[in-house]
Amino acid sequence: xxxxxxxxxxxxxxxxxVVVALTxxxxxxSDNDDQALISKANALFxxxxxxxxxxxxxxxxxxxxxxxxxxYETRVSSDGRLGCVTCHNxxxxxxxxxxxxxxxxxxVLPRNAPTVFNTSLLVAQHYGGNRATVEEQAFKALLSPVAxxxxxxxxxxxxxxxxxxxxxxxxxxxxxxxxxxxxxWSRAIGAFERTLLTPAxxxxxxxxDAQALSKSAKLGLEKxxxxxxxxxxxxxxxxxQTYQKFGITQDYWQVTGSxxxxxxKGYDKGRFHDTKNEADAFMxxxxxxxxxxxxxxxxxxxxxxxxxxxxxxxxQLQLGKQLSDEDVSQIVSFLEALTGDIPADFAKVPRLPAxxx
Ligand code: HEC
Ligand code: HEC
Numbered sequence: 001x002x003x004x005x006x007x008x009x010x011x012x013x014x015x016x017x018v019v020v021a022l023t024x025x026x027x028x029x030s031d032n033d034d035q036a037l038i039s040k041a042n043a044l045f046x047x048x049x050x051x052x053x054x055x056x057x058x059x060x061x062x063x064x065x066x067x068x069x070x071x072y073e074t075r076v077s078s079d080g081r082l083g084c085v086t087c088h089n090x091x092x093x094x095x096x097x098x099x100x101x102x103x104x105x106x107x108v109l110p111r112n113a114p115t116v117f118n119t120s121l122l123v124a125q126h127y128g129g130n131r132a133t134v135e136e137q138a139f140k141a142l143l144s145p146v147a148x149x150x151x152x153x154x155x156x157x158x159x160x161x162x163x164x165x166x167x168x169x170x171x172x173x174x175x176x177x178x179x180x181x182x183x184x185w186s187r188a189i190g191a192f193e194r195t196l197l198t199p200a201x202x203x204x205x206x207x208x209d210a211q212a213l214s215k216s217a218k219l220g221l222e223k224x225x226x227x228x229x230x231x232x233x234x235x236x237x238x239x240x241q242t243y244q245k246f247g248i249t250q251d252y253w254q255v256t257g258s259x260x261x262x263x264x265k266g267y268d269k270g271r272f273h274d275t276k277n278e279a280d281a282f283m284x285x286x287x288x289x290x291x292x293x294x295x296x297x298x299x300x301x302x303x304x305x306x307x308x309x310x311x312x313x314x315x316q317l318q319l320g321k322q323l324s325d326e327d328v329s330q331i332v333s334f335l336e337a338l339t340g341d342i343p344a345d346f347a348k349v350p351r352l353p354a355x356x357x
Pocket of ligand 2: 224227228229230231232233243244245246248284285286287288289292295297298299300301310311314315318319331
């Protein structure tokens with residue numbers, strides 16, 4: 001007994017010595033360096049707010065709960081099988097882990113599903129920015145032939161009433177003359193989405209906790225800034241605030257291996273397909289990088305499988321730089337510090353109304 005206790009003490013002491021010996025000379029960051037990096041980072045990024053409420057749609061618990069039920073509801077889609085959760089799943093950090101999403105009747109969509117977390121904070125929705133808000137995004141999904149595939153709003157409202165949603169809508173929007181409406185369907189889903197914010201270790205770092213990032217992540221943050229990534233990926237969502245050309249040094253598909261898509265009659269030209277303005281050709285909304293380490297595969301068509309590869313592709317295509325493997329692995333460490341917790345209530349599957357017989 002004694003012996004084994006002694007044995008443990010000895011090995012703990014040896015371990016401690018080894019740890020000190022290994023880490024002491026490597027501690028490149030002094031307290032001063034940490035403070036300087038925190039200040040530098042605060043000039044370029046911002047911590048997430050607690051929620052992102054709209055003025056005219058207070059995030060009441062009933063609205064958020066209704067929005068969550070509707071997010072999980074598949075019976076409103078024309079084949080009865082597709083809900084928001086199909087492609088924005090908590091198991092995959094609000095995305096679907098596929099290169100290209102699969103819509104109604106098994107139809108493959110031309111783009112990769114981004115995470116639904118923190119999206120209300122983005123400048124607009126979708127790679128082309130053709131939806132202004134999360135509410136408009138949800139509203140338009142109902143009649144989209146590849147998403148929910150409904151033909152009229154009245155048809156959707158009838159389905160919702162038949163499924164037994166009338167009392168939930170009335171409780172969530174009691175002042176409305178007609179509570180069961182597609183407008184309230186999208187407002188409720190928007191209310192739910194506006195609660196799906198994912199604070200991460202990087203937010204704690206921005207708020208002054210120097211220990212929230214590992215040494216490698218701090219070096220990665222320095223490189224993310226000095227290499228020029230921050231020119232496009234900045235602000236509260238580390239991206240998502242501007243449109244930029246994808247493929248500045250050469251055509252993106254030469255490096256990503258992307259293929260032409262029928263939906264775009266060729267290579268995806270991003271915002272051009274929404275505005276028809278030549279100046280928008282190959283302009284894409286810069287994606288947010290929050291949760292990027294857990295939402296592979298990458299880019300608008302999921303053409304690149306791993307994060308280190310995506311980082312290399314970005315440096316080459318956007319900045320004309322070749323990063324060393326060490327640079328890449330440090331930048332990846334920084335990006336991993338953007339992984340937030342899945343919002344507590346999201347993964348719990350809600351009880352949906354049972355359609356009256
Ligand atoms: C069939 C899979 C699928 C379903 C179902 C689906 N989405 Fe998406 N979602 C996508 C894809 C793909 C995109 C990217 C579209 C684009 O950029 O053109 C997207 C984009 C989004 C975005 C924009 C994110 C960003 O970073 O710009 C939001 C928000 C969103 N979806 C929410 C929803 C909600 C809410 C529902 C349910 C009403 C829903 N989605 C249903 C696949 C899906
Ligand atoms: C000139 C603007 C610009 C610069 C600089 C830039 N990016 Fe990007 N980044 C973009 C755009 C635009 C996309 C979306 C491309 C697409 O999918 O169509 C993107 C996509 C990404 C993605 C994929 C995100 C996803 O969810 O699929 C990662 C990761 C990324 N960038 C990291 C970086 C890193 C790391 C750097 C620095 C080495 C960097 N970016 C530099 C504009 C930029």
